[in-house]
Amino acid sequence: MDAKLRQIIEMIFTTHEEGMIDCPTCHENLHTLWALVENGADISEIVPAMAAHLACCRECQEEYEAFICIMRAEQQGLTNMPPLNNRTPDTKEA
Amino acid sequence: MAERVLDRTNEEWLAALRGEGDAQALALNDLKERLQRGIFYYLSRERSDLSDLSSNELQQMAADMSQDATLRVLENLDSFRGDSMFTTWATRIAVRVAISDLRRARYKDFSLDDIMADGDFLPASANPLMGERPLSPERATERDEVLGKIRAALGDVLTDRQFRALYAYAVQGISLDVIANDLNTNRNALYKLIHDARRKLRTYFESQGLSMDYLINLFGET
Incomplete structure (x- = not known):
């Protein structure tokens, strides 16, 4: 199937209904999700409006994933570790 | 000279960042370092589009982003509602700063x-x-x-x-x-x-x- 045609079909049919939250609201509440995610909660059950927005908004989804990635890394002490072996300070990856 | 503080409560973060002198400078530095470590982790482990950059280049990028993010946090201190750890809230702001920078760089010639x-x-x-x-x-x-x-x-x-x-x-x-x-x-x-x-x-x-x-x-x- 033509990739561009598929992208636009999926985008049209996966939009959420009116009354859901917008990008600023999603962003402003991102930090409050961490306590839920940290405890293994399914955000689609606890905050379905936010989950619906994340499913429809590529940008907010990217920010959510980055945020969770950093928070998990901090929790596990990974942000204090040195760079990966294949990322030496003076050489670039192949 | 104020002593380095390894961890702070929300109230201690707010007081230090709103304060003056060495205590504020130390809190600003601690916050920036913390945000920089998180951003660097994200850039180096999760962004395949940056895989051609060296560790030093990513560190510089993370340092610049965390500097901007720290200033943004300072500007928005009054909007912190206390509904999470202060550093969690600050990380949310830093993520927006970092990703917005990456997007602008990626599409700098967009028309x-x-x-x-x-x-x-x-x-x-x-x-x-x-x-x-x-x-x-x-x-x-x-x-x-x-x-x-x-x-x-x-x-x-x-x-x-x-x-x-x-x-x-x-x-x-x-x-x-x-x-x-x-x-x-x-x-x-x-x-x-x-x-x-x-x-x-x-x-x-x-x-x-x-x-x-x-x-x-x-x-x-x-």
Whole structure:
């Protein structure tokens, strides 16, 4: 199937209904999700409006994933570790 | 000289950052370092698009981003509601700063007019002889009719502004922030514009008896 045609079909049919939250609201509440995610909660059950927005908004989804990635890394002490072996300070990856 | 503080309560963070002198400088430095470590982790482990950058280049990028993020946190201290750890809230702000920078860098030469010059993105008429499994003449005709409806919907149901925004976001994968800048609007207004366009098209397609499953099935055949 033509990739561009598929992208636009999926985008049209996966939009959420009116009354859901917008990008600023999603962003402003991102930090409050961490306590839920940290405890293994399914955000689609606890905050379905936010989950619906994340499913429809590529940008907010990217920010959510980055945020969770950093928070998990901090929790596990990974942000204090040195760079990966294949990322030496003076050489670039192949 | 104030002593280095390994960890702070929310109240201690706020007091130190709102304070003066060494205590404030130390808190600012601690916050920046913490944000920088998180951003660096994200850039180095999760961003495959940055894999050609060295560790030093990523560290510099993370340092610049965390500097901006720390200033943004300071500007917004009054909006912290205390509904999370202070550093969790600050990380949320830092993520927005970092990703916005990455998006701006990626699309620094973006022009909506340029990408609209690509012309019609929909496939040409269905050729019954093309593909792994040739279509029947009836199926090829059905595809052409539906393509015509999609083309008409994009042209007639949407405003020109809605079409340009939807095309850039959905088809070209351009960032909302970048498109919004080109259209002289903000990200949320643009999201609303695209959301309305998506709903209008969905309503139109459904009125024509065209569901997503039907369309995927029709054009998914080879």
